[in-house]
Amino acid sequence: xxxxxxxxxxxxxxxxxxxxxxxxxxxxxxxxxxxxxxxxxxxxxxxxxxxxxxxxxxxxxxxxxxxxxxxxxxxxxxxxxxxxxxxxxxxxxxxxxxxxxxxxxxxxxxxxxxxxxxxxxxxxxxxxxxxxxxxxxxxxxxxxxxxxxxxxxxxxxxxxxxxxxxxxxxxxxxxxxxxxxxxxxxxxxxxxxxxxxxxxxxxxxxxxxxxxxxxxxxxxxxxxxxxxxxxxxxxxxxxxxxxxxxxxxxxxxxxxxxxxxxxxxxxxxxxxxxxxxxxxxxxxxxxxxxxxxxxxxxxxxxxxxxxxxxxxxxxxxxxxxxxxxxxxxxxxxxxxxxxxxxxxxxxxxxxxxxxxxxxxxx
Amino acid sequence: xxxxxxxxxxxxxxxxxxxxxxxxxxxxxxxxxxxxxxxxxxxxxxxxxxxxxxxxxxxxxxxxxxxxxxxxxxxxxxxxxxxxxxxxxxxxxxxxxxxxxxxxxxxxxxxxxxxxxxxxxxxxxxxxxxxxxxxxxxxxxxxxxxxxxxxxxxxxxxxxxxxxxxxxxxxxxxxxxxxxxxxxxxxxxxxxxxxxxxxxxxxxxxxxxxxxxxxxxxxxxxxxxxxxxxxxxxxxxxxxxxxxxxxxxxxxxxxxxxxxxxxxxxxxxxxxxxxxxxxxxxxxxxxxxxxxxxxxxxxxxxxxxxxxxxxxxxxxxxxxxxxxx
Numbered sequence: 101x102x103x104x105x106x107x108x109x110x111x112x113x114x115x116x117x118x119x120x121x122x123x124x125x126x127x128x129x130x131x132x133x134x135x136x137x138x139x140x141x142x143x144x145x146x147x148x149x150x151x152x153x154x155x156x157x158x159x160x161x162x163x164x165x166x167x168x169x170x171x172x173x174x175x176x177x178x179x180x181x182x183x184x185x186x187x188x189x190x191x192x193x194x195x196x197x198x199x200x201x202x203x204x205x206x207x208x209x210x211x212x213x214x215x216x217x218x219x220x221x222x223x224x225x226x227x228x229x230x231x232x233x234x235x236x237x238x239x240x241x242x243x244x245x246x247x248x249x250x251x252x253x254x255x256x257x258x259x260x261x262x263x264x265x266x267x268x269x270x271x272x273x274x275x276x277x278x279x280x281x282x283x284x285x286x287x288x289x290x291x292x293x294x295x296x297x298x299x300x301x302x303x304x305x306x307x308x309x310x311x312x313x314x315x316x317x318x319x320x321x322x323x324x325x326x327x328x329x330x331x332x333x334x335x336x337x338x339x340x341x342x343x344x345x346x347x348x349x350x351x352x353x354x355x356x357x358x359x360x361x362x363x364x365x366x367x368x369x370x371x372x373x374x375x376x377x378x379x380x381x382x383x384x385x386x387x388x389x390x391x392x393x394x395x396x397x398x399x400x401x402x403x404x405x406x407x408x409x410x411x412x413x414x415x416x417x418x419x420x421x422x423x424x425x426x427x428x429x430x431x432x433x434x435x436x437x438x439x440x441x442x443x444x445x446x447x448x449x450x451x452x453x454x455x456x457x458x459x460x461x462x
Numbered sequence: 463x464x465x466x467x468x469x470x471x472x473x474x475x476x477x478x479x480x481x482x483x484x485x486x487x488x489x490x491x492x493x494x495x496x497x498x499x500x501x502x503x504x505x506x507x508x509x510x511x512x513x514x515x516x517x518x519x520x521x522x523x524x525x526x527x528x529x530x531x532x533x534x535x536x537x538x539x540x541x542x543x544x545x546x547x548x549x550x551x552x553x554x555x556x557x558x559x560x561x562x563x564x565x566x567x568x569x570x571x572x573x574x575x576x577x578x579x580x581x582x583x584x585x586x587x588x589x590x591x592x593x594x595x596x597x598x599x600x601x602x603x604x605x606x607x608x609x610x611x612x613x614x615x616x617x618x619x620x621x622x623x624x625x626x627x628x629x630x631x632x633x634x635x636x637x638x639x640x641x642x643x644x645x646x647x648x649x650x651x652x653x654x655x656x657x658x659x660x661x662x663x664x665x666x667x668x669x670x671x672x673x674x675x676x677x678x679x680x681x682x683x684x685x686x687x688x689x690x691x692x693x694x695x696x697x698x699x700x701x702x703x704x705x706x707x708x709x710x711x712x713x714x715x716x717x718x719x720x721x722x723x724x725x726x727x728x729x730x731x732x733x734x735x736x737x738x739x740x741x742x743x744x745x746x747x748x749x750x751x752x753x754x755x756x757x758x759x760x761x762x763x764x765x766x767x768x769x770x771x772x773x774x775x776x777x778x779x780x781x782x783x784x785x786x787x
Contacts, residue, residue: 148736178701179549184737187697191744372559374540374575376552377701404514407733411556414512418563431514 101126102224104170105163107156108133110321111246112346114278119239120172123232124225128166130159133324137162138434144192151403151433152318153185155325160189164198172222175206180377180408182318238283240347245277245290247345252297254341257334258309259302266300267331273297306337309452312390313342314383315401316409319432320344326401326430327438329445333399336449341395343386344379364389371415380408384415391423396452398425404433426452464492465596467572468533470525471496473518473554474541476627476655477682480634481614482537485589488606489598494533496525499662503528508761510564517729517760518656519553519560521663526561526568535572535595536561539588542577548703551734570595621682626668627659645677647779650715652681652742653727654704663759664727665768674776679721681711689714696741705734712742716749723753723779730760753779 101124106116108130120127131137133155141158160171176183186204193200203222208215219232227235249270257266273293280289311333319325320342330340343364368385375381387398400416402409413429420427428448430441467486469475475495483493496503499521507524529536538558543549553560558573572595576588586607593603613634620630624642633639649671657664658680671678681689692710700706708726715721726742728735739756746754755775757768 146736146740148731148733149740150733150736153736175698179552179555181733181737183701184698188737188740190697191741195744371563372556374542374555374559376555378552380552380556405731405733405736407552408556410512410515411553411560414515414560415556415563 102169102222103128103167104172104222105130105160105168106172108159108322108324109318109346110323111250111274112243112321114274115239115242115246116172118242118281119235120222122235122238123223123227125170125222128163128168130163133159133322142434144196146188148405149188150181150316150406151325152182152316153188154434155318155322156185157189157192160193160200161196164193164200168198168200170222171200171202173202173204175204176377177207177210178377182378238281238286241283241286242277242280243350244347245280245286245293246274247347248290249273249277249293249297251345252294254330254334255339256297256300256302257331258337258339259304259306261301261303263335266297266334269297269300309338309396309449309456310394311338311340311452312386312395312398313340313401314379314386314390314398315343316379316403316406317344317349319401319403321346321349326432327436327441329399329401329430329441332442332445333449336445338449341390343382367392371419372412376408376411378406378408380412383409383412384419387416387419387425387427388423391419391425395425396456397448398427399448400427400429402429402431404431406431426455464490465535466494466533467491467535467537467596468494468496468529468569469537470522470529471498472522472525472660473557473656474539476659478614480617480631481610484613485592485606485610486537486596488609489593489596489602491535491596494529496528499525499660501662504662504761514731515553516731516733517663518654518732520761521656521660522557523561523564526565530565530568533569536569537572537592539592540573540575542575543579543703544576544585545703546578548699548701548706550704551702553733572596622685624679624683626678626680627655627682643672643677645672646675647722647776647783648677648679648720649723649725649779650679650711650719650721651725651727652708652712653725654708654729655680655682657727657729657759663763665759665763665765667725667727667757667768667772670769670772671776674773676776679715679719681707684711684714688718692717694741695745700734700738702734702738705738709738709741709745712745716745716752721752722783723755723775725775726754726756728756728758730758753782 104120104125105128113129117127117129137155137158140161141154145154145157173186175186186202190202203218205218206214223232253266253270260266273296276289276293280286313320333340364382364385367388368381371384372381383400390398416427469482486493503524504521506527507520510527511520511523538561540558541550541554558571562571572592574588574591578584589607590603617630617634620633651658668678689707689710692713694709694713700709715724726739728739746752
């Protein structure tokens with residue numbers, strides 16, 4: 101059985117692990133990115149490479165000594181750097197003496213044959229396409245369940261009456277979804293997980309601010325890379341809505357664009373009519389949409405030196421001014437400290453609260 | 463009165479200024495370049511642009527700032543793709559938007575989108591749009607376009623003869639070819655045109671090398687055909703035109719020419735260069751025949767620091783050569 105691993109993106113590893121094992125691979129689980137991961141990544145990655153390159157490289161360097169033969173990851177068609185990560189990682193890992201191969205999934209609508217070829221490489225059991233389809237469907241459903249549960253925590257956390265109750269419950273219910281295997285089980289686990297989360301004691305009358313989060317996909321999805329900003333905001337009494345989830349991103353990048361994707365594009369048109377790769381245009385479009393939906397603020401997360409987000413950040417002050425919505429940007433890298441971020445977040449929340457109070461008729 | 467069209471002297475200026483200037487002049491417009499980079503421009507740019515942007519972008523903001531009050535139009539094309547395969551850095555793609563939304567008062571931009579993947583006459587269409595903004599007739603635009611393309615061909619053939627863009631622009635203007643000096647060493651200077659040829663931001667790199675008796679070959683001096691055929695040992699072609707050229711040029715130099723040293727000039731925080739630089743380093747490392755140095759510059763680059771490093775590098779190469787002989 102080939103030993104495979106993949107990047108760590110929040111809780112999604114639970115679904116990918118199931119899929120890979122179903123196809124007959126031995127999975128070496130990527131650990132949650134830690135200080136050690138970053139140290140490894142920073143040591144071997146180019147200095148100005150963006151943050152995700154370093155985290156992913158660190159993750160690979162943690163799993164490779166365990167005998168990984170194949171790394172599964174996603175590609176991209178540019179001009180964002182993310183499309184070249186796999187090639188860069190492969191060269192660096194080879195130069196360090198790890199004989200790994202990388203399977204890169206490019207958008208299947210552009211490279212359908214490559215896609216099938218890649219699937220066959222991950223299919224040592226020689227299952228039929230129909231069986232593979234069933235496996236993917238279950239994994240997909242699990243991914244959706246994970247996303248749905250996470251979405252609910254964003255709503256519950258700012259209203260919880262016991263500090264940390266949501267996070268504790270969330271950790272517990274994740275295990276339920278993790279254990280579910282068949283479609284029926286996954287659905288049932290999802291339902292009971294959602295119910296369990298709703299049972300967390302809440303104060304429905306609390307004055308909760310609503311903040312949209314936009315930015316680059318990896319730092320948005322992986323809490324270890326953004327210093328758990330969503331949890332920190334929830335504890336400050338802010339309901340978070342994230343513009344991207346793994347299921348949404350996958351749909352936009354594999355098959356047809358979703359209607360949500362198209363609306364975002366339209367909203368960004370007056371400011372940035374060009375697709376820059378990455379999520380530069382989405383950041384702008386989503387900010388406009390959040391403003392129209394009456395959100396109290398927007399937070400942009402981006403890795404240091406991220407090209408599309410720098411373009412977006414240059415334009416965002418104008419969007420913020422014209423749509424009257426405060427925007428806070430964090431450029432994240434290995435130097436970002438939790439305390440600095442918390443201070444800025446607290447100040448931002450204060451600002452939004454005062455703004456909201458001023459708007460409300462006396 | 464003729465319309466005044468401002469062209470910031472940074473980024474693609476070094477490759478396409480003769481083309482653009484001819485085009486607008488033929489349409490009866492007056493072209494106003496922002497001139498050589500100065501300390502003031504850099505300071506203005508640093509103030510206007512985002513702190514996290516790279517130096518070339520900050521510098522471009524400075525050049526725009528210097529032009530704003532003096533022109534009727536600003537020519538800031540959105541150059542997406544010129545070779546049907548690779549695009550430019552995302553910052554080039556969003557350049558007109560960044561400029562438009564960063565300055566409060568700004569003359570109208572001529573921000574035509576140039577993407578040759580759209581069809582076989584996409585380039586002429588883009589120029590037509592630019593001409594129509596100035597109110598020219600279609601016939602005049604066609605003539606101006608043809609003339610501009612002829613100038614572009616002459617300009618690039620001059621570059622391929624071994625002249626640097628600024629010298630080539632002078633030759634185009636005056637028709638006199640300066641004497642070429644033979645140097646004791648030949649260096650390849652790799653890097654993007656807006657860094658290598660900008661005397662201020664590169665801290666006079668080319669001039670310093672010349673003074674030390676070093677001949678310089680740059681990416682623009684190579685034939686595009688030769689570069690296109692280079693195998694750069696990647697599974698996937700690099701997305702960015704300029705980065706792709708730099709990497710291919712490095713492989714070309716390593717394989718086909720005898721150079722004494724290689725200098726890679728890069729800007730602090732340059733996105734594409736973080737990958738291109740690493741690939742380049744690995745390629746040079748594999749061969750182990752050519753001395754290699756990377757110079758990273760930003761808005762604080764000091765003259766003394768760069769000069770010391772350059773001298774040390776040249777000395778090292780000289781000594782190596784003597785030992786080998």
